[in-house]
Amino acid sequence: MxxxxxxxxxxxxxxxxxxxxxxxxxxxxxxxxxxxxxxxxxxxxxxxxxxxxxxxxxxxxxxxxxxxxxxxxxxxxxxxxxxxxxxxxxxxxxxxxxxxxxxxxxxxxxxxxxxxxxxxxxxxxxxxxxxxxxxxxxxxxxxxxxxxxxxxxxxxxxxxxxxxxxxxxxxxxxxxxxxxxxxxxxxxxxxxxxxxxxxxxxxxxxxxxxxLRKMVALAWDSTADFTAAPLRLATWLGMAAFTASLVAMVFGLVVWANGTVIPGWTSLFLAVLLFAAVQLICLGLLGEYVARIYRTLQNxxxxxxxxxSADTSAAASAVPAQRTPATMP
Structure with missing residues (x-):
């Protein structure tokens, strides 16, 4: 044609x-x-x-x-x-x-x-x-x-x-x-x-x-490409964790002032795990966006x-994904 x-x-x-x-x-x-x-x-x-x-x-x-x-x-x-x-x-x-x-x-x-x-x-x-x-x-x-x-x-x-x-x-x-x-x-x-x-x-x-795997990937690509909301979510999680740590500090001071000793290490262990998990979530979200920036800069x-089949030239061509348009046959 x-x-x-x-x-x-x-x-x-x-x-x-x-x-x-x-x-x-x-x-x-x-x-x-x-x-x-x-x-x-x-x-x-x-x-x-x-x-x-x-x-x-x-x-x-x-x-x-x-x-x-x-x-x-x-x-x-x-x-x-x-x-x-x-x-x-x-x-x-x-x-x-x-x-x-x-x-x-x-x-x-x-x-x-x-x-x-x-x-x-x-x-x-x-x-x-x-x-x-x-x-x-x-x-x-x-x-x-x-x-x-x-x-x-x-x-x-x-x-x-x-x-x-x-x-x-x-x-x-x-x-x-x-x-x-x-x-x-x-x-x-x-x-x-x-x-x-x-x-x-x-x-x-x-x-x-x-x-399902590809549907989840599409949902994530859609979210990450069009909004920085996950980064803001990481910020809010960090603020919530910081607030919780302040509350825990006040509670600890009150307990210390009353002379009450809290036995066991379970609560401390769980708290450390919680805050570590929040930090890892935040780092992971940041890493996702940094990876996208890296791929973009690679171009x-x-x-x-x-x-x-419509190309009359013998050589195969590569079409860049951004900024540089493909050569029309």
């Missing part, structure tokens, strides 16, 4: 070989029905199965399909960043490969953006009945917490299924974050936005790529492009 497409669809993929046939069967008709020129940017995030090979085979029958291969597994947000940075469309949609977010909603997003002159259209999960109660409850807690951090502009139950204009992508390419959390970063930019509600479906095939790429 030649020329600049009107629409780019970015799909991060990691070990999605099982779901790819179902994805293509639904995505291609949905995009063909839009009547606009488009490209599908499949970003293989260092898959260990045959995902990349299958996408390459599918490109023979579907010339709109484009394959970007990362040299190693860099994570969902990094793969999404690679796709956004190298997308060419005037509008860019990001969607996961598992078909929990319906490709048919892309048309609704594009129409809403054009009719109301919006820069961002979020896909909002109106019904999450297919998720487990644990995931629904933890997701609800996550969005309530993030709305307190980012502000009311953050749409509830909006993940990484969204449509953005080229103006938004250009701003995102200049952002200093090493690996941005887009579900928080994009609402914080203040672009005009709307939303399209949909029913979240079950994963079409394969296994989830977001287990290392968050991902490395191994190949891009």
């Amino acid at each position: 030649s020329g600049v497409p009107e629409l780019s669809v970015v799909i991060p993929m990691y070990n999605e070989e099982a779901v790819l046939p179902a994805l293509v069967a639904r995505l291609r008709p949905a995009l063909d029905a839009l009547g606009v020129s488009y490209e599908v940017v499949a970003v293989d995030d260092g898959s260990a199965d045959g995902t990349a090979s299958l996408v390459d085979d599918l490109r023979i029958e579907w010339p709109h399909l484009r394959l970007i291969r990362l040299r190693r597994n860099s994570g969902h947000q990094a793969a999404l960043t690679a796709g956004l940075h190298r997308s060419r469309g005037g509008w860019v949609v990001s969607i996961d490969a598992d078909l929990q977010d319906p490709p048919e909603s892309i048309g609704d997003m594009l129409r809403l953006a054009r009719e109301k002159n919006l820069d961002v259209v979020y896909g909002v999960r109106g019904d999450r009945a297919t998720d487990t109660p644990f995931k629904r409850n933890t997701a609800g807690l996550y969005y309530r917490l993030m709305r307190r951090i980012v502000g009311p502009d953050l749409p509830s139950q909006a993940g990484d299924f969204r449509l953005v204009s080229r103006s938004v992508v250009d701003v995102l390419r200049r952002m200093p974050e090493r690996v941005p959390v887009y579900r928080l970063l994009i609402p914080s930019l203040g672009f005009s936005s709307g939303s399209v509600s949909y029913t979240r479906e079950r994963r079409a095939a394969g296994e989830t790529k977001y287990p 290392r790429p968050a991902f490395h492009i191994g190949s891009d």
Whole structure:
């Protein structure tokens, strides 16, 4: 496909070989029905199965399909960043490969953006009945917490299924974050936005790529990237510990003045452990932020492009994660 497409669809993929046939069967008709020129940017995030090979085979029958291969597994947000940075469309949609977010909603997003002159259209999960109660409850807690951090502009139950204009992508390419959390970063930019509600479906095939460990990591990245509240929490814990030590000193003086001897060492031992634990928590929180500063100063790429089927140059390129934009093919 030649020329600049009107629409780019970015799909991060990691070990999605099982779901790819179902994805293509639904995505291609949905995009063909839009009547606009488009490209599908499949970003293989260092898959260990045959995902990349299958996408390459599918490109023979579907010339709109484009394959970007990362040299190693860099994570969902990094793969999404690679796709956004190298997308060419005037509008860019990001969607996961598992078909929990319906490709048919892309048309609704594009129409809403054009009719109301919006820069961002979020896909909002109106019904999450297919998720487990644990995931629904933890997701609800996550969005309530993030709305307190980012502000009311953050749409509830909006993940990484969204449509953005080229103006938004250009701003995102200049952002200093090493690996941005887009579900928080994009609402914080203040672009005009709307939303399209949909029913979240079950994963079409394969296994989830977001287990509890990654969900906790996402929650921490979201918190640490957008607020210094944990540092303030460390300060308050330190103040509380200092106040408690003052109270303990007054109590000790009163006991000494009354001539009462407190036997045993258990209370002293527990107190030392308590204060030591608070200090370690504070040091740990400080260390997390110092580590982020260190990684930022290193300015290392968050991902490395191994190949891009739309790139006419023979040499593979590395896309820096901050400040320096990627070279467009």
